[in-house]
Amino acid sequence: MTITEVSKKFNLSQDTLRYYERIGLIPTVNRNKSGVRDYTEDDCRWVEFIKCMRNAGLPIEVLIEYVALFQQGDETIEGRKELLVEQREQLVTRIEDMKKTLERLDYKIEKYDQSVVKKEKELKKLQD
Template sequence: MTITEVSEKFDVSQDTLRYYERIGLLPRVNRNKSRIRDYTEEDCKWVEFIKCMRSAGLPIEVLIEYIGLFQQGDETIEARKELFIEQRKQIIKRMEDMRKTLERLDYKITSYEQAIVDKEKALKRPED
């Protein structure tokens, strides 16, 4: 696949794909005879993985560390697992924080809805 096709498939800009390759998040993408990037199925799996992890909030530095460990082979399986366990804890914390924020927003929305109803009732009340 070309960089344009991968960009469209994963909704990631071409600049972002080039950046990910430059900093080592993506393995060096092969190029065809015309020197155009030629993404393999494996490259696309990495793009999908990176996009998923980034959307969950994992920092690029953590992903670079993971990729480095992955490239070292099976002797780093435990380290990779620990890295993901730590990131999972952080995601759970963020989810809890977001849940609290959502509850607060729901409360505020309900309060405003009630204030609107009360105001409308007061406007409809006949004068004494």
């Protein structure tokens, strides 16, 4: 796949894909005879993984470390697992915080809705 196709498939800019490759978040993408990037299915799986992890809020530095460990081979499996477990714990905490924020927003919105209904009832009484 070309960079244009991958960009559309994953809804990432071409600049972002080039950046991810430059900093080592995705392995170096092979190029065709014309020098155009030619993404393989493996490359696309990396792009999908990185996009998913970034959407979850994992820092680029952590992902660079993960990819570097992955490239070192099976002797780093435990290190990769520990890194992912740490990130999972942080994500769970962020989700809990976001749930609390959502509950607070819902509460505030409900209060405003009640206020609007009260005002409408008062106006209706005045009109009667």
